[in-house]
Amino acid sequence: MNALLVTLPPYAADLAIVAVVALCTLLTRVLPFLLFGRGGRQPAPFILYLGRVLPAAVMAILVVYCLRSTGFSAASGFVPQAAGVAVVAALHLWKRNDLLSIAGGTAVYMALLRLL
Amino acid sequence: MKELKFAARQTLPVLCGYIFLGIAFGLLLQQAGYGWGWALLSSALIYAGSMQFVLVQLLGGGFGSLVSVALTTLSVNSRHLFYGLSFLEEFAHMGGARPYMIFSLTDETYSLLCGVRVPPALDRKRTFLCISALDQCYWVTGSLLGNVLGSVLPFDMTGIDFAMTALFVVIFIEQWLSAATHAPALLGLGFGLLSLLVFGPDAFLLPALVCTVLALGLLRGRIGPAVDPPAKEADAP
Numbered sequence: 001m002n003a004l005l006v007t008l009p010p011y012a013a014d015l016a017i018v019a020v021v022a023l024c025t026l027l028t029r030v031l032p033f034l035l036f037g038r039g040g041r042q043p044a045p046f047i048l049y050l051g052r053v054l055p056a057a058v059m060a061i062l063v064v065y066c067l068r069s070t071g072f073s074a075a076s077g078f079v080p081q082a083a084g085v086a087v088v089a090a091l092h093l094w095k096r097n098d099l100l101s102i103a104g105g106t107a108v109y110m111a112l113l114r115l116l
Numbered sequence: 117m118k119e120l121k122f123a124a125r126q127t128l129p130v131l132c133g134y135i136f137l138g139i140a141f142g143l144l145l146q147q148a149g150y151g152w153g154w155a156l157l158s159s160a161l162i163y164a165g166s167m168q169f170v171l172v173q174l175l176g177g178g179f180g181s182l183v184s185v186a187l188t189t190l191s192v193n194s195r196h197l198f199y200g201l202s203f204l205e206e207f208a209h210m211g212g213a214r215p216y217m218i219f220s221l222t223d224e225t226y227s228l229l230c231g232v233r234v235p236p237a238l239d240r241k242r243t244f245l246c247i248s249a250l251d252q253c254y255w256v257t258g259s260l261l262g263n264v265l266g267s268v269l270p271f272d273m274t275g276i277d278f279a280m281t282a283l284f285v286v287i288f289i290e291q292w293l294s295a296a297t298h299a300p301a302l303l304g305l306g307f308g309l310l311s312l313l314v315f316g317p318d319a320f321l322l323p324a325l326v327c328t329v330l331a332l333g334l335l336r337g338r339i340g341p342a343v344d345p346p347a348k349e350a351d352a353p
Contacts (some may be wrong), residue, residue: 004183004212010176014154014175014176016182016234017171017175017182017185018157018158018161018162018171018172019161019183019319020184020185020189021158021162021167021171021174021189022158022161022185022191023186023214024186024189024190024193025162025163025164025167025189025193025196026219027190027200028190028193028195028196028197029193029200029203029218029219029221030192030200030218030219031195031197031200032197032198032199032200032201032204033176033204033207036201036204036209037200037204037207045344046333046336048131048204048205049336049344050201050332050333051201051202051203051204051205051345053300053332053339054198054199054201054202054300054329054332055226055230055291055296055300056288056291056292056295057300057301057303057304058183058198058199058304058306058325059206059227059230059284059287059288059301060288060302060305060308060326061304061305061321061328062227062284063281063284063288063305063308063310064305064308064309064312064320064324065308065320066280066281068282068312068317068320074313081281082310084281084282085281086288088236088282088285089285089289090284092285092289092290098129098283098290099125099128099129099240099284101285101286102128102129102279102282102283102286103279105278105282105285106132106276106278106279106282107316108277109275109278110185110275110278111290113275114274115286
C-alpha cells in the first residue's frame with residue numbers, strides 16, 4: 001500500500017486518500033443500519049432500548065466534547081466557556097426559546113474571549 | 117415549502133457553526149495548497165467535520181499507507197456507530213431518502229433530529245430530509261468560502277462556533293426537561309467527564325461512549341421500564 005501511494009502521481013494519491021476517508025466515514029454511519037435495520041424484521045428489543053436512551057447520554061458527552069479543551073491555568077481558558085454555558089442554560093430555562101439561548105450564550109462567549 | 121422554512125429555522129445554530137468551521141477547514145486546505153475542487157469534493161463526499169481537519173494532514177502522502185488512512189478514519193469517526201441506533205425505525209420509513217439520511221448523520225444533524233418536534237401540519241419525513249440537506253449545504257458553502265476567499269475575509273468571528281456548543285446544551289436541557297428518567301443523561305455526563313480525566317481531550321470520546329453503552333446495557337432492568345413504549349403501540353409516532 002505504501003508503494004502504491006509513492007508510485008501514483010500526487011493528485012491521484014490524494015484522490016485515493018479522499019476516497020478511502022469517504023468510504024470509511026460512510027462505513028461507520030451505515031454499519032448500525034446494516035447490522036440491525038434490514039430485512040423488514042424488527043431490531044432486537046435491546047437495540048431499540050439503546051436507541052431510545054442514547055440521545056440523552058450522547059448529548060451530555062457532546063457537551064463535554066465541545067468543552068474538552070477548557071484549561072484552568074488562566075481565567076481566559078475557562079471563564080468564557082463557563083459563562084457561555086451558564087447564560088445558555090439560564091436563558092433557556094427562563095424563556096425556552098432555543099435561538100435566544102444560543103445567540104445570548106454565543107455573544108457572551110465571544111465578548112469574554114476578547115475582554116480576557 | 118413549509119417544511120423547508122421550518123427546517124431553516126431549526127438549523128440556524130448549525131448554520132452559524134458550520135459556516136465558520138467550514139471556512140476554517142477551507143482556509144486550512146487552501147494553505148496546504150489544495151484549491152476549491154478539493155474543498156467541494158471532501159465536504160460533499162466525506163462530510164465529517166473533525167475528520168476533514170485530520171484529512172488536511174493526511175493529504176500529500178505524508179501519513180503513509182492507505183491502510184493507516186483507513187484506520188485513522190475509522191477511529192476518529194467510530195462514535196457514528198452509535199448514532200444510527202436511534203434512527204433504525206425512523207429512517208426505515210424514509211424510502212429513497214434513506215441512504216442520504218444515513219450518509220449525512222453528523223453530530224449536529226443527529227442532535228437536531230433527536231431534538232426536533234415536527235408540527236403535525238408538516239410532513240415529518242420531508243422535514244427530516246430538509247434538516248439533513250440544509251446542514252450539508254452550510255458545510256459545503258463554508259468550506260468553499262474559506263477556500264476561495266481565505267484570508268481575505270475581513271471580519272473577526274473568532275468564537276462564533278460556540279453556537280454549536282450552545283446547541284448541544286439547549287438540546288441537552290430540552291431532553292432533560294422531558295425525560296422520564298435522568299439516568300442516561302447522568303451516565304453520559306459522568307462517563308464523559310471521567311473519561312476526559314483519564315484519557316485526555318484527544319482520546320476520551322470513544323471510551324466515554326463505550327462505557328456509557330455498557331452501563332446503559334447493564335442497567336436496562338432499572339431504566340428500561342421508564343423508556344420502553346407500552347407493548348403494542350410501538351409503531352405510533
